[in-house]
Amino acid sequence: MQQNQAARVLATLFFIGLLVCVVVLNKRSVTRQGGSVVANSAEEAGGSQYPVPAAPDAMERYGFKLTEVSKTAGVEFTHQPPKLDAKLSHIIDRVADMGAAVAIADFDRDGWPDFYVTNSAEGGKNHLYHNNHDGTFTDVAEQMGVAAVNSAESGVSMGAVWGDYDDDGYEDLLVYKWGKCQLFHNENGKGFKEAVNSGVPQWMNANAGIWLDYDNDGKLDLLLGGYFDEKLDLWKLPSGNIMPDSIEYATNGTRLYLLKGRGDGTFEDVTVQVGLDKHKAWTLAAVAVDMTGDTFPDIFLANDYGKAELWHNVEGKRFENVSVPSGVGDRPKSGMNAAVGDIFNDGKFSIYVSNITEDHYLLQGNNMWVPSAAAKPGELMFENQANGLGVENGGWSFGAQFGDLNNDGFQDIYLVNGYLSGTKESYWYDYATFAGGNQSIIRDAAKWIPIKGRSLSGYQPKRVWLNDGAGRFTEVAQAVGASDRFDGRAVALADLWNRGSLDILASNQRGPLLVYKNEVRPENHWISFELEGVKSNRSAIGAITTVYWNGQKQSQFVSGGVGFCAQNDRRLHFGLGKSVTVEKVEIRWPSGIIQTITSPATDKLHRIRETSASG
Ligand SMILES: [Ca+2]
Ligand SMILES: [Ca+2]
Ligand SMILES: [Ca+2]
Ligand SMILES: [Ca+2]
Numbered sequence: 203m204q205q206n207q208a209a210r211v212l213a214t215l216f217f218i219g220l221l222v223c224v225v226v227l228n229k230r231s232v233t234r235q236g237g238s239v240v241a242n243s244a245e246e247a248g249g250s251q252y253p254v255p256a257a258p259d260a261m262e263r264y265g266f267k268l269t270e271v272s273k274t275a276g277v278e279f280t281h282q283p284p285k286l287d288a289k290l291s292h293i294i295d296r297v298a299d300m301g302a303a304v305a306i307a308d309f310d311r312d313g314w315p316d317f318y319v320t321n322s323a324e325g326g327k328n329h330l331y332h333n334n335h336d337g338t339f340t341d342v343a344e345q346m347g348v349a350a351v352n353s354a355e356s357g358v359s360m361g362a363v364w365g366d367y368d369d370d371g372y373e374d375l376l377v378y379k380w381g382k383c384q385l386f387h388n389e390n391g392k393g394f395k396e397a398v399n400s401g402v403p404q405w406m407n408a409n410a411g412i413w414l415d416y417d418n419d420g421k422l423d424l425l426l427g428g429y430f431d432e433k434l435d436l437w438k439l440p441s442g443n444i445m446p447d448s449i450e451y452a453t454n455g456t457r458l459y460l461l462k463g464r465g466d467g468t469f470e471d472v473t474v475q476v477g478l479d480k481h482k483a484w485t486l487a488a489v490a491v492d493m494t495g496d497t498f499p500d501i502f503l504a505n506d507y508g509k510a511e512l513w514h515n516v517e518g519k520r521f522e523n524v525s526v527p528s529g530v531g532d533r534p535k536s537g538m539n540a541a542v543g544d545i546f547n548d549g550k551f552s553i554y555v556s557n558i559t560e561d562h563y564l565l566q567g568n569n570m571w572v573p574s575a576a577a578k579p580g581e582l583m584f585e586n587q588a589n590g591l592g593v594e595n596g597g598w599s600f601g602a603q604f605g606d607l608n609n610d611g612f613q614d615i616y617l618v619n620g621y622l623s624g625t626k627e628s629y630w631y632d633y634a635t636f637a638g639g640n641q642s643i644i645r646d647a648a649k650w651i652p653i654k655g656r657s658l659s660g661y662q663p664k665r666v667w668l669n670d671g672a673g674r675f676t677e678v679a680q681a682v683g684a685s686d687r688f689d690g691r692a693v694a695l696a697d698l699w700n701r702g703s704l705d706i707l708a709s710n711q712r713g714p715l716l717v718y719k720n721e722v723r724p725e726n727h728w729i730s731f732e733l734e735g736v737k738s739n740r741s742a743i744g745a746i747t748t749v750y751w752n753g754q755k756q757s758q759f760v761s762g763g764v765g766f767c768a769q770n771d772r773r774l775h776f777g778l779g780k781s782v783t784v785e786k787v788e789i790r791w792p793s794g795i796i797q798t799i800t801s802p803a804t805d806k807l808h809r810i811r812e813t814s815a816s817g
Contacts, residue, residue: 242657243626244687251623251661251713256683261723264668265608268683268706268718276338277331279715281691282323284358284380287439292652295622298322300409300486301380302691302709303361303767307373308333310391315696315771317707318348318375319715320359326352328359328377337699347394348375348386354437357381357405360429361692361767365413367422367463369740376402378411378426380436387467401469403459406432413762414490414499415739416476417518418792421465422739422762427485427503428456442647446484449637450534452507454645455483477520483508487540487766491759492746493551493573494580497794499744502530504537504555510569514582528582529574530555535566539766543604543613544757545572545591545669549748551757553584556599556617556766560659563634567594568602568617592675593667598659601693601766605704609726609777611754612669618690618708622653623660629653661687664708688713696771702728702805704775709767727778729787729804733760736812737793741772744792749776750785778804 244251256267272278283298290297301322309316314333321328328351330343343349352358357379364373372388383402386394403426410427417423430436431454434444446452458481461469473479487504494500498515505511509531513521525531530553539556546552550573557566570591571584588594593615596602602617622629632651636644643649666684667675679685688710698705698719706718729749733742743762748755758774778784782804789797791812802808 242628242661244623244661246661251687253683253685253716257681260682261721264678264682265610265723265726266682266703267721269721270683270686270716271719272714272717274337275717276340277715277717279319279329279341281710281712281715282321282326283712284322284324284352286436289439289442290436290647293647293650295624295653295655296650296658297647299621299711300691300767301358301360302711302713303359304692304694304707304709304715305362305364305763305769306694306696306707306771307364307769309364309373309388311372314700315698315773317694317696318343318362318364319709320362320377321352322358322360324352324354324358326358328352328362333698345393348377351377351379351384360409361411363411363413363763363769365422365743365762366739366741367413368465368467369420371740373741376411376413376424378408380407380430381405383408383411383426385467397467400467401461401471403432405435406459407434407436407456409767410485410488410503411763412488412490413741413743414501415744415792416460416490416499416515417462418497418738418744418794419518420735420737420739420793421463422741422743423463424459424461424469425488425490425501426459426461427488428458429484429486429506431456442649443645445645445647445650446507447641447645449507449644452484455485455505455508457482458485475520477522478513480523481511483511486538489540489542489553489761489764490744491542491551491761492744493582496580497790497792499792500582502540502542502553504540506536506538507534509534510537510555512582524582529584529586530569530571535569538600539602541602541604541765542759542761545570545604545613546673547612547671547754547756549755549757551759554593554602554604554615556596556602558598558659559595560598560630563630568596568599591673592677596665597662600691601768603693603695603765603768603770605695605770606775606777607666607704607720607722608668609703609722609728609779611752611756611777611779611781612671613756614669615665615667615675616684616693616695616706617665617667618693618710619659619664620662620687620689621659622657623687623689624653624655624657627656629656629658633658660689663687664690684718686716688716692766692768694765694768694770697730697773697775700807702730725780727780727782727804728776729778729784729802730773730775730807731787732773732807732809733789734809734811735791735793737795738791738812742791742812746790747774748788748790750787751778751783752781773807
């Protein structure tokens with residue numbers, strides 16, 4: 203009898219032991235994949251969502267450390283969400299979940315980068331931070347005329363991008379919204395004037411916008427990606443039937459706009475003409491860069507509730523859908539970011555797409571689309587190597603950018619994440635159960651289970667992945683000081699104080715804009731370039747620069763918007779490691795001109811105008 207009882211107790215203990223093992227193993231697998239265990243509340247996240255200082259040995263171990271300086275820099279901005287139609291109020295946190303965007307440009311041409319940050323509340327103001335050259339910034343949006351753009355009547359901001367559409371040397375500003383797109387002409391850095399009758403959409407629910415010159419005629423064009431159906435006014439909804447009809451294979455996505463610039467502030471809709479009218483999706487990110495070597499920029503789109511797309515630009519005349527043969531459109535995910543970087547220093551671009559990874563519920567994994575070794579010249583073929591490279595688990599990921607954060611000569615990744623940081627209760631179980639329902643239920647907001655302030659992948663640790671150049675990225679976010687737990691959306695990089703290091707701007711949904719100042723080990727050298735097109739568009743958007751040094755090379759391109767609702771500074775920054783010399787620099791302009799500069803000085807910014815002569 204007693205023996206039986208003892209056996210039962212032992213069996214029970216064994217069973218409990220098994221359970222503990224399962225929990226521990228799960229936690230360990232998260233730790234191994236992502237580098238950090240996820241917190242479910244502010245308390246678990248350390249009480250505050252603000253970052254704590256870098257580890258004392260961060261500089262020695264990783265070659266850089268980050269310090270969050272928004273308050274001392276005079277940047278006090280908190281993103282606010284819109285209220286929208288009352289039919290959405292029970293799930294407003296889930297619907298009004300984006301719009302915290304950041305775009306960098308030197309709008310007044312004083313040689314110091316400035317930035318524009320968007321707000322999304324009806325009546326909420328966008329800010330334009332002017333760089334004071336002394337470590338501080340001043341919000342000049344109101345006096346410059348680009349603050350008051352958010353209202354129930356005209357819609358609210360989702361993002362913004364800079365591009366000099368009329369080649370007068372001053373970067374103009376496009377604000378894309380759930381509502382009316384607004385284009386602002388930069389008046390010699392002294393103010394902005396809205397361009398009227400420009401041809402940008404009077405109403406669409408845009409979540410992606412980039413400048414590009416798709417036909418290389420020297421005049422900037424615009425690509426706009428829609429999210430909710432373009433006919434919907436989110437403040438006056440006829441019904442709740444506005445949500446995606448599937449979490450994986452949504453069929454009720456909306457259109458793109460490709461607008462061809464005439465160079466005078468007016469645009470022509472060429473979407474049908476170039477074949478991009480075949481796209482219908484919930485697009486969250488777009489990036490354009492030539493990946494076949496013919497100078498014409500190809501377009502990659504990250505789509506929510508569906509598959510990613512790659513459109514090959516056929517001589518600036520039409521776009522060919524190569525999503526399936528190229529490999530990038532293999533399975534549906536929740537695409538939220540599109541960044542492009544030369545991660546192996548071989549002059550080839552990989553594409554980094556962020557998705558959702560939440561232990562027990564949704565293990566999509568982020569994608570790193572690396573050009574396939576089997577591809578023929580000019581052929582677009584990619585393989586997802588995110589797992590092997592160690593950059594697969596970013597939590598509920600949003601914006602990510604490539605940049606050499608420690609100037610060692612290899613492109614690193616800065617990624618932000620975290621969907622909704624609410625109460626200790628999680629919405630995941632209800633959300634996962636509901637997401638498996640049929641089309642007619644999912645698409646009707648009225649049928650969605652109320653959120654009631656619960657968290658959905660909240661308080662997540664960010665990821666900073668250092669590239670060792672040999673095929674491995676190491677996660678160092680907590681150690682280097684990128685330890686905030688806000689709900690991150692956009693990331694943009696710039697050398698904000700002209701010191702030779704890439705600083706980080708991170709915007710957060712319902713949270714502060716964070717400014718991470720980057721201090722880099724001085725033994726590592728760098729070189730940077732500010733390009734000005736002459737035959738090509740003056741912003742040099744699409745220009746590809748390759749630096750040759752120490753027996754290696756690295757390519758970067760000037761983008762008109764990249765990542766998630768973000769734009770890095772147009773200046774291209776290259777880390778060089780211990781090298782103090784650069785052999786040569788080759789610039790492939792969108793015009794086709796290839797310009798070579800031999801032995802440029804290092805630890806220096808070079809301003810380069812397009813010319814066919816080499817020097
Ligand atoms: Ca400036
Ligand atoms: Ca301009
Ligand atoms: Ca053009
Ligand atoms: Ca690096």
